[in-house]
Amino acid sequence: MLRSVFLAAAGSSRLERLVESAPVSRGVVRRFVAGSGAEDALRTSRALADDGLAVSLDHLGEDTETPEQAQAVRDEYLMLLSRLREAGLTPAAEVSVKLSALGQKFDPAVAVEHARAVCAAAAQAGTTVTLDAEDHTTTDSTLEILADLRKDHPTTGAVLQAYLRRTEADCRELAASGSRVRLCKGAYAEPESVAFQSALDVDKSYVRCLNVLMSGDGYPMVATHDPRLIAIAEDRARWFDRSSDEFEFQMLYGVRPDEQARLAADGHTVRVYVPYGRQWYGYLMRRLAERPANVAFFSRALTSRK
Numbered sequence: 054m055l056r057s058v059f060l061a062a063a064g065s066s067r068l069e070r071l072v073e074s075a076p077v078s079r080g081v082v083r084r085f086v087a088g089s090g091a092e093d094a095l096r097t098s099r100a101l102a103d104d105g106l107a108v109s110l111d112h113l114g115e116d117t118e119t120p121e122q123a124q125a126v127r128d129e130y131l132m133l134l135s136r137l138r139e140a141g142l143t144p145a146a147e148v149s150v151k152l153s154a155l156g157q158k159f160d161p162a163v164a165v166e167h168a169r170a171v172c173a174a175a176a177q178a179g180t181t182v183t184l185d186a187e188d189h190t191t192t193d194s195t196l197e198i199l200a201d202l203r204k205d206h207p208t209t210g211a212v213l214q215a216y217l218r219r220t221e222a223d224c225r226e227l228a229a230s231g232s233r234v235r236l237c238k239g240a241y242a243e244p245e246s247v248a249f250q251s252a253l254d255v256d257k258s259y260v261r262c263l264n265v266l267m268s269g270d271g272y273p274m275v276a277t278h279d280p281r282l283i284a285i286a287e288d289r290a291r292w293f294d295r296s297s298d299e300f301e302f303q304m305l306y307g308v309r310p311d312e313q314a315r316l317a318a319d320g321h322t323v324r325v326y327v328p329y330g331r332q333w334y335g336y337l338m339r340r341l342a343e344r345p346a347n348v349a350f351f352s353r354a355l356t357s358r359k
């Protein structure tokens with residue numbers, strides 16, 4: 054119930070304007086978002102890398118509506134990748150990109166062109182790009198664009214969402230040699246026709262998908278904070294004899310940092326997804342939807358004067 058309220062709020066541009074302009078949200082934003090500019094992204098990446106963690110940087114923003122906005126997003130990524138390289142932070146830091154931020158909603162061809170430029174800049178900087186997964190209406194288009202990008206940039210990563218009924222089949226398609234696949238539960242409000250609705254069904258789907266990816270020839274990126282799924286992934290990695298450079302764990306910045314450190318200390322590769330930028334509203338609403346305790350944290354920030 055609460056989840057659907059926050060996911061509905063994530064799509065409201067009126068609420069977005071209200072909340073983004075309110076200084077009250079600062080505390081909670083700081084927990085999940087590195088800061089507003091590339092400088093903050095670099096500083097956070099350095100700190101995480103010093104702690105033995107890998108990073109995927111996401112410039113916040115989605116569903117751009119004009120060619121100018123999409124171009125600005127592309128330019129931000131090009132600048133970021135060049136600064137990461139100068140700072141010696143590649144290959145530890147890669148980037149995550151939302152195709153809707155690059156224009157997918159108004160012209161997929163524009164998104165492809167910009168994504169190609171970002172992939173080329175990443176290759177030049179010695180790192181990789183992962184295409185985030187958005188709502189299910191974009192999945193076909195995103196996977197088509199991914200296949201296209203992989204012709205020139207085979208390390209481009211995909212994200213598959215275990216809550217979608219189609220995902221086990223997509224995992225089979227993508228569990229091929231050299232293919233990087235991030236498996237997550239999924240963060241959008243999706244109808245029953247396309248997505249499992251109960252937490253149990255989503256978890257079961259996650260495990261089926263994990264089996265496909267771990268037994269396949271690709272590089273699985275296990276994106277979850279769920280202790281049971283993490284334990285199952287560790288077990289499957291042992292079963293399929295995968296060493297620490299043959300799969301990785303991924304978690305969100307600010308979520309379960311102790312667990313991130315524990316897995317890294319155990320010798321696993323752990324990548325932290327670090328968002329930065331001013332358009333944090335949709336991202337934050339999805340984090341609030343995931344965990345009621347974060348709502349209490351958000352309410353305290355709203356009533357605090359700091």
Ligand SMILES: Cc1cc2nc3c(=O)[nH]c(=O)nc-3n(C[C@H](O)[C@H](O)[C@H](O)COP(=O)(O)OP(=O)(O)OC[C@H]3O[C@@H](n4cnc5c(N)ncnc54)[C@H](O)[C@@H]3O)c2cc1C
Pocket residue numbers: 184185186187212214235237238239240241276277278279280303304305308309325326340341343344347
């Ligand atoms: C690296 C990464 C990239 C992602 N990329 C995408 C993407 O491209 N597209 C997409 O749809 N989704 C993406 N997600 C989000 C994902 O789909 C889930 O919504 C999110 O990870 C929560 O699911 P969970 O697997 O952690 O399990 P849950 O069942 O939600 O959580 C399990 C436990 O983890 C902890 N936890 C989970 N979330 C939070 C939180 N927000 N704050 C504090 N504790 C928490 C709690 O202890 C909770 O009990 C990504 C997630 C990660 C980690």
